[in-house]
Amino acid sequence: MSSSYDFDLIVIGTGPAGCSAALEAARLGLRVAAIERKECIAGVSIHKGTITSKLLRRTILNLQCARQNPLLRQLFPSTKNMRMTDLLSEVESVIAQESQSVTWKLGRSGVTLINGLATFVDSHTILVTSDFDTQYLRGKMFLIAPGSIPHKPDTIPFDSETILDSEELMQMNTVPASLIVVGGGIIGTEYANMFAALGVKTTLIDRHNELLPFVDREIVGILLQAMGDLGVTIRLGVNVDSVHKNPEGHNEARLSNEESLSAQIVLVCSGRRGNTKRLNLDRAGVEMDEHGFIKHDGSFKTHASHIYAAGDVVAFPALASTAMKQGRQALHHLLGVQETYNIQHIPYALYTIPEVSMVGATEEELVRDHIPYQVGRAKFYDTLTGEIRQDSRGMLKLVFRPDTFELLSIHAIGSSAAEIIHVGHAVMELGGTLEYFKETVFNYPTLAECYRTAALNGLRKVTSGPARG
Incomplete structure (x- = not known):
């Protein structure tokens, strides 16, 4: 490595894409640093997304099974006034275990883990800021994998209490009596299913005329029947024009077809944006689209030839499973390493009910x-x-x-x-x-x-x- 660089490779983000790339780079003999906020080691999917929602789903399925069992159903109370902390009692311990596991893997492999927020100064230099200090680091190559964040439409008055995005949902104190889910993508459909299974009066709204258009129509038809049995009301082909409080103190959503719906909680799942706002990517010569996702050439190379990007920050398909593969693919292309096996087809899963x-x-x-x-x-x-x-x-x-x-x-x-x-x-x-x-x-x-x-x-x-x- 040239003496002008602190590291051969600097990886920004330790989620599935960043972690897999950092570990592979270390295995190949590079001197690697991974930059991550201390509270987010292992990535946003662990702390605010995948793990939390899957633990909630598992608890709900266990409750369903118990209530169907004549010997157990009387042991479980109604979900009315049930606390979210009861449903998510294992979350903190699982998150801690995953964070510790990632930290241990990186350390064992010789990756230098640096806590803080990274911003580019130029195409080879970043400034890392933490609560305790700041430091400049120079890298010969970079892999950017900071993930994504919820998109918040300007037309909806988010308040982090009753009008929420998908990362704020788990901060509710109690299970609501009623819920409107705006957005029928994977995240919105999963949460609509989960809360309906808890007995919450749930309405799912999507601007498209078809739900989950990338899924086989026969399969979607079966899913829609199941959602109907759970009590989910579905409104397709309409937009939410506005949300406001009604005299009863509930949120009222006004739809583009002039229909009004009210609920205790409004959950907005209207897509994601690249988590790139603080990176100052323009200083590195890296281009983004209007949603903050990093543009690349199909091999994850950005407009700066020594800087690659992978995971949710490059948009599709935005899955933890594919992000791991993307991280390794991006690194191999960056280093000119031949892929040993090229996967032709990628499996997808929706954790609906x-x-x-x-x-x-x-x-x-x-x-x-x-x-x-x-x-x-x-x-x-x-x-x-x-x-x-x-x-x-x-x-x-x-x-x-x-x-x-x-x-x-x-x-x-x-x-x-x-x-x-x-x-x-x-x-x-x-x-x-x-x-x-x-x-x-x-x-x-x-x-x-x-x-x-x-x-x-x-x-x-x-x-x-x-x-x-």
């Missing part, structure tokens, strides 16, 4: 692209595990080429959908076909048995009818 997961194209995309296909389906209830779990809506859907039986996509909805998707994903990535599922042995009883049922269902259709697409 029931959960949804998918990998590959939707039926709608295949029809659009004129790709012939056939579908094999299996209900979770076709397996003993599905019966035991009383998962009457669960379904696995295999989409494949009718001539070669090559897998084109997998879609699942129901309990453990995000887990069982990986069985099909692995077969799909390695070029396997439906024949594998027909012939292999699955543990019994498991939901994975649905793969054989769906494969047999699909193979029967090939011999009895024409392909779709």
Whole structure:
């Protein structure tokens, strides 16, 4: 390393993208520094997003199971006046464990962890400011991974008490009696499901005419039925023009169709912005779009050739799982290291109730692209595990080429959908076909048995009818 640089690589942010890049760089022999605010080590997703929401969901599912059990239902009170701290009792300990784990991994690997806020002075120099001191650091290369923050529309008067963004939601004292969720993306739909499952009167509003347009329409149809059973009211194709307090002290949302809805709490999930405001990226020659997301060339290289960006700060797909991969990919491209394996398809999951997961194209995309296909389906209830779990809506859907039986996509909805998707994903990535599922042995009883049922269902259709697409 040139003596003019303090580090070969400076990583800004220790979330999934930043941490994976820093660890890989250290493994490759670079001298690495990672910059992060002390209260956010391991990233915003751990402290304010992924972990908190998943712990809340798990608690809600446990409550649901208990209330369905005749022996247990009388032990659990109504959610009326239930405190959020009761539902999130494990959050602090889990966050502390994750933060300690990341700190230990970085330290063990030889990464210098520096607490503070980073701002660029020039394209090779940053100023790191903490509560105790400031210091200038020079880096030969940079990986920017500060994550994202909630987008707050100017038309909505956020007050951090009853009109909240997704990161403020967990600060509520009690479970509300009623909730309006503005925005039907992944975050908004997940929270609408969770609170409806708690018995909260919930309304979900989205400006698009379709909910979750990137998800297979058949799967969304099943999800909408489940949301209806939970009591979620859905308003699509309308905007929220204004929010104000009504005489009863509740928040009243005025919609673009002139309808008015009131609720105790308004949760706004209208997208995210790149967490780049304080970085002074213009001084480094790094460009952003109007939402604060960093522009890159597809390989995560910014307009400054020695500065790369990864994770939520580059927008799509904004998932912790993909951020880890992006961090490593960005580093390898920065160093000119050949990727050992190129993943063709990335799985996604929505932690709704029931959960949804998918990998590959939707039926709608295949029809659009004129790709012939056939579908094999299996209900979770076709397996003993599905019966035991009383998962009457669960379904696995295999989409494949009718001539070669090559897998084109997998879609699942129901309990453990995000887990069982990986069985099909692995077969799909390695070029396997439906024949594998027909012939292999699955543990019994498991939901994975649905793969054989769906494969047999699909193979029967090939011999009895024409392909779709």
